[in-house]
């Protein structure tokens with residue numbers, strides 16, 4: 255990090271601890287307040303939908319306003335919360351270091367978690383997971399984080415007041431990148447209040463596949479709501495050539511209702527503290543990586559997966575019917591890989607790089623092999639080999 259303000263770090267650590275201690279007692283009241291704010295926010299959004307439609311953005315789709323407040327199918331902000339598995343930058347070819355500038359924004363969006371189930375996600379750049387950042391060891395990386403989508407910042411302000419925004423628990427957003435060597439992974443420099451924008455830069459010194467996530471109080475809540483992504487720091491000589499690369503992140507989600515309960519689902523902090531998620535999801539929603547959005551490859555092709563866990567519960571990652579040629583555990587892509595692996599554990603806040611060859615055509619299922627999570631709670635994706 256270029257600059258490091260020690261008192262800021264101490265403040266953030268202390269405030270996180272303080273909020274963690276008092277949170278349990280306030281939990282129920284906060285959930286009620288949260289629900290009230292959600293209802294109010296949706297009402298404001300419905301009222302201003304017409305004027306906002308004049309500012310249509312790529313990832314911001316304003317559907318029909320609510321007919322009334324009691325409808326069970328509230329307006330959604332985006333018709334797709336899940337990032338596609340092939341949405342990642344191509345391999346790096348250059349032989350020298352560069353300066354990179356990465357633009358991120360926080361965005362709280364209501365979207366479908368599964369048909370007839372909606373949820374207010376907190377995101378980087380409107381999708382879960384956030385953008386895949388790709389760099390080369392030695393690069394100087396500048397991270398620019400805006401609180402709110404820049405092009406609609408003024409409309410966002412008009413939707414609810416700062417105090418409502420704070421009551422909903424997202425008065426600040428930030429970023430802690432595990433590729434950063436320095437206090438808080440950059441987070442102390444990057445606490446961004448509503449409507450603000452901050453930047454910091456760091457040198458990517460260690461090759462690896464890393465997680466980044468929001469680190470604003472209450473940190474576990476920000477992460478549980480979807481604020482995470484991956485940053486790959488390629489070694490100077492680059493990675494071996496493959497035919498396909500995919501970006502997959504497993505996340506656990508804590509809805510007030512049970513899995514499949516219809517309507518807008520409030521976040522349940524109680525379930526988060528009890529480590530009792532209702533959903534385990536690959537890339538943000540049920541069936542985000544299935545059907546038309548499945549991972550696709552052809553027989554004989556070499557496939558590379560970057561698989562990470564953004565939120566709080568480890569994944570027992572497995573592909574039914576496949577054996578991994580190479581697994582680089584714990585993000586350690588410069589270590590020799592494990593060979594011929596069936597299932598690999600991915601810790602929360604960690605990622606693995608997996609390589610294998612498509613040998614037999616057909617449909618393969620990516621799962622968390624704690625299989626109730628896959629069969630009953632959403633942790634399923636498809637790989638189609640043609």
Ligand SMILES: [Cu+2]
Pocket residue numbers: 360376424426427428468469470476481
């Ligand atoms: Cu956040």
